[in-house]
Amino acid sequence: MKRKKLVIISHTEHYTDASGTICGWGPTVHEINYLADYWEEVVHVGCYYSYYPPPSSVAYTKTNITYVPIPAYGGSTLRKKIGILKKMPGIIRTVKKQLIGATEVQLRTPTAMGLFLLPLFTWFWKRDYIFWVKYAGDWEQEKPPRSNGWQRWFLQKKWIDFPVTINGFWPHQAPQCYSFENPCLTEENIATGKLIAATKKFEPPYVLTFVGRIDHVKGVDRILKALSPLPHGIIEAVHIIGDGPERALCEKLASQLPISIIFHGYLDRATVHQFLSASHFFLLPSSNEGFPKVIAEAACYGIVPVVSNVSSIKHYLHENNAYVWDINGQQTFESVLGEAVFSEKLQLEQKSKKIQELATLFTYTSYFNKLNKLIFKETFN
Known part of the structure; x- marks a missing residue:
């Protein structure tokens, strides 16, 4: 039996190709195409860029996937980095709207919008769905960018009452942090x-x-x-x-x-x-x-x-x-x-x-089995 609605929130870059088709960064889109077989509806909230897509971008292949755009943010200059403050209210509204009817929600970090979405999910938004965070950055990095470092610090604290998936196996790993492999193979x-x-x-x-x-x-x-x-x-x-x-x-x-x-x-x-x-x-x-x-x-x-x-x-x-x-x-x-x-x-x-x-550890099958066991705490029939 399929689950109802999965919402994924990420900073994954999306574009429109020459045929008018929305496409996104290949590794993430391939993963979502696979996960779509197990949900009635999958929504991916991600950044949209107006320029032509690179060859590493691919289209969604499942009809039950909906892409919901949020404005692109960030850059090399301070002015561009703090530009997210103007876009923050719109991003919050978009995310909050897509949470309606969700049964599972994943937030992918580190990303600048994690600075405000993590506190919202933790303390301010009622969660009547399974929620988990994927931290894809270096969990050991000694001097990470400030944004990444704050999000890593936040996710290790005792106030976190949801699962966090991380790369690697670390001493004194917080109990809510689960070691996961990033899937990429069939x-x-x-x-x-x-x-x-x-x-x-x-x-x-x-x-x-x-x-x-x-x-x-x-x-x-x-x-x-x-x-x-x-x-x-x-x-x-x-x-x-x-x-x-x-x-x-x-x-x-x-x-x-x-x-x-x-x-x-x-x-x-x-x-x-x-x-x-x-x-x-x-x-x-x-x-x-x-x-x-x-x-x-x-x-x-x-x-x-x-x-x-x-x-x-x-x-x-x-x-x-x-x-x-x-x-x-x-x-x-x-x-x-x-x-x-x-x-x-x-x-x-x-x-x-x-x-x-x-x-073999990095197959989509292994990944989904691990989600069932550690995040959803149950097995699909």
Whole structure:
């Protein structure tokens, strides 16, 4: 039996494509498309942008999903950041209206509107529905942005009487905080990934792939520096998928290296998976993360990760299934990448098999089962 109405509130970017169809950030929309099978009605309240959508955006595929726009907010300047104050009353009215008839409500944080929505849900709005908060940021970050840090602090307090899902497993975790994996894979993905991984040969020249935002936090500049000393012939190609403020600078740096480094910009999910399926190593020397879904997507195809040990990444990746760079240690990312590409074939094959096991934790099926058990406290018939 289906539940009645799920309301999701997030800052997910939405756009209108050339055909007039509303589309949004792929990972979130894929997840909502899956969840829609279990509710009569799903409402997603999210930010709307008037410019053309990037290739990473996709349309909703289920007819019982309704997208409700709220104005975009935020930016790099103080003036843009505080601009949300003018938009706050309209956002509150929109959210409050959509709560009518809801049986389940999820608020996705950290986001600037969490600063006022969290107190409203906690103390001022009557909740006759199941309510939970997803905190997708780095739960361990020492110096988070003030907004993120306040929301994390708020969600750990004793006054919280609703579940909070977080990335990773932490000492002294508040009782209302549940460790959850971010879903991104279907059972079909897992089956296909196993077949592809079984044919992967860990012999040079290797194909390396990065997926994410191109800036210093994600570490594309670190990747380029680490590639420089590698001998000719050991790397076939490096695929950089994504975009960001430092793309032009990184492209200039890459042009000085004797390696085929291709910047693809944003790509749709199917194309990203094609590149992942043909890769040997997945690179992410990031200095700040929650838990990126793309690590699980790469794991599905038996790609060996070469990543930093920030936040909850270290709870899932270790010496048995990856090459993990201690960002605060003495070893450089350059030496970790070198260790990876010069490893014995058997060692790489073993890590590839182990990392595939990790992927099964990140299926939509596993996620929904966990929601039933820990958030809804019941099982669907």
